Amino acid sequence: MCQILLIDDMQPVRHAIAATLRKAGHEVVEAEDGQKGLDIASSRTFDLVITDIMMPATDGTDVVFALKSAPAGPKVVAMSGGGAGIPAKEALHLPSSQADAVLKKPFTNEVLIDTVRDLTSS
Amino acid sequence: MPDSSNDGYAALGHLIKGAPDLLKSILEGSPDTISVSDVSQPDLPLTYVNPAFTKTTGYASDEALGRNCRFLQGESTNRDDVARIRKAIEDQKPIDIIVLNYKKDGEPFLNALRMAPIFDKSGRLSAYLGIQRDITQERLREEKEKTQNRLETLGTASGALAHQLNNLLHPIESLISLHLPDIPDPAIRADLDMARYSAHQAADLSNNLLGLSRGEFQNSSESTHLPDALIRTISLVQLMLPATVSIQTDFRNVPADLAIPINETLFAQVLINIITNASQATKHLGIIRIELKKTENTRLQISISDNGPGIEKSDRDKIFKPFYSKSLSKNSSGLGLPVALQIINNIGGIIILSEGLIQPDGHGYGCMFTLDLPNIT
């Protein structure tokens, strides 16, 4: 069981991911944008932060860099399906240099759970 | 020194005095065509055409003089255009019109014709002037750009749509998958499984759309990777054609890293054109087979075969000529294949026409277009 912070601006997507994680036994806190996510992350500790990349206001790339620049921060997963005219690969290019794992949307529930397990089992 | 300011007649009079033949030389040397008809004779026979006219139309002056210029018209010339010219002549008005004409060798060309009645100084109608310009190549270029812009717009729009769809489809598929195992009633489980399957299919379709826009149609990269780009284009064509036509492909024995020196939009334009033609040839009921093979180290071939009526040997080079297919089908621009050939020739490729798949009645063969292209991997 892990403490997970999930940041995604699309509510139905966030809901589905959170439900999948909770059913797998994890505890999930949800945030709807990058800034809110960073605020929550600074007030308590998480084992893992999963953040969408292309979001209005504070972008997921900023979240990844902010979290990874602090010593002993949480593990971070960057996820993206890209945006209009921007392939997912491109959106994930910069965050992938810092993030512990990337998830290319759309992904299955199994891939999500496996990724979380791989990062938190050690 | 006569006062020649603002008086063209005076200036010309002066000019002729100094060099009696200059006006003739100007007409003869003009890079634009000049054709003149006599208004005092019935049916406006041509009384002068300059060398540029001969160059544009193929008709020497002795073949043109004494005849009405309608000999340039032919089978596919739009009769309404001709009626408009006739009306302008009746009304003694100038006219600018684009009309399909034919050169002496039978090759169609698009003529941007300007005609004007010429009045003498006293205001009396004294001749008809016609200036012809062959704008076929310009049209080909415009057609190419138009299709390219259309494809780019399509790529952008379908990409934006696909993103929205993906975001909506993810929760459907994910939440159904998540809770499906907890449903005890097998009949309800089966129903939900069907719903999940549909969402999955929709996501596949959406990802195909996304493939089209994944930068490929917008970027100006001068290389296109195969078979990926071919697969993307085929899925686009499939959306454009009726489901009754069957497109078969086989890229199993192809190396995954082939590349051709062309921008993907142009490549897609060529393929869409040929595949759409093939589908039309079979009245959208036939089979189209698309194959890709590496022929030597530096070449590869993409072949598109159909089981339609085929193309007569004697017509095989003609279909690449501008406006030829216009005479075969009313709703063809007549420019699709000429543009495709130009694009392929520009990158050092050729298009070979041969017999395609056996026809449904087993008697003859359809048509096969083979693109023979440089492989730059």
Ligand SMILES: Cc1cc2nc3c(=O)[nH]c(=O)nc-3n(C[C@H](O)[C@H](O)[C@H](O)COP(=O)(O)O)c2cc1C
């Ligand atoms: C000087 C002159 C040049 C002409 N040039 C062309 C031409 O290049 N192409 C064309 O289709 N018609 C041309 N026409 C128009 C045809 O000769 C003819 O007037 C037209 O077809 C309408 O008449 P019709 O309906 O009797 O054929 C020209 C006419 C004149 C008087």
